[in-house]
Amino acid sequence: MRYSVIASKYVKALLIVGQKLNKIEKYGEFLSFVKNIYESFATFFNNPIVKPEQKTLVIKQAFEEVFKESPGEAFLNFINIVFENKREKFIPQMQALYKYAAIDIENKILVNVKTAVKLSDQEIKVINDFVEKYVGKTPVIEETIDESLIAGAVIEFAGKMIDVSIKGRMDKIAKEVFFLRKG
Known part of the structure; x- marks a missing residue:
């Protein structure tokens, strides 16, 4: 997905x-919640007849219903803008x-693990421990299950990919055998 400058x-x-306000993580949760509401009720939120204040009020009410608190004036102002x-x-x-x-600003690094x-x-x-020693940043692990790997893992971070899966090893062996047969 390409991200817009806007x-x-x-x-x-x-x-x-x-x-x-020391709310980086909280705002991430709030924005995720707003995204879910927006996607669930896109017709309402994309309706040009509905005023911005009404849209913000719906978001505020949803927050109060789910979180039992308001997201705060600063966040609501952001959403209203x-x-x-x-x-x-x-x-x-x-x-x-x-x-x-947010991960970057907190000097952390995203680690995708399959x-x-x-x-x-x-x-x-x-x-x-490995990632922290390697890059000197606190890792944030996003784990994905992929049964086709058979066993092991594929770890991606900082532009590196470490494949220690059975599937990866089998693919490597298959390439070597194919190369030998061709040669």
């Missing part, structure tokens, strides 16, 4: 506010960008 500017602004400027279609992009930008089965706590600790 979405990135809104994300940058929200990150600045989140940092000042998004609606006033008719940028609601960028909310899904904002949420995705915010997630990655495994055939769910990792144990010990395995997660080993990966955390």
Whole structure:
């Protein structure tokens, strides 16, 4: 997915506010919630007849219903500005960008781990320790289950990919055999 410059500017602004108020992580959760509401009721939120204040009020009420609290004036102002400027279609992009930008601003690194089965706590600790030692940043692990790997894992971070899966080894052997037969 290509991210728009518009979405990135809104994300940058929200990150600045989140940092000042020490709510970077909370705003990430809030933005994810807003994205889900937006996608569920896109017809309402994309309706030009509905005023921005009404859209913001719906978001606020949804927050109070689910979280039993208001997201706060700063976050509601942000959402209202998004609606006033008719940028609601960028909310899904904002949420995705915010997630990655927040990880970066907190000096962390995203680590994508694909495994055939769910990792144990010990395995997660080993990966955390390895990545932290390798790049000097705190890892944020996103685990994906891919049964086609058979066993092992594929770990991606900082532009590197480490494939220690059975499927990866079998693919490597198959390429070598094919190369030998061809040669």
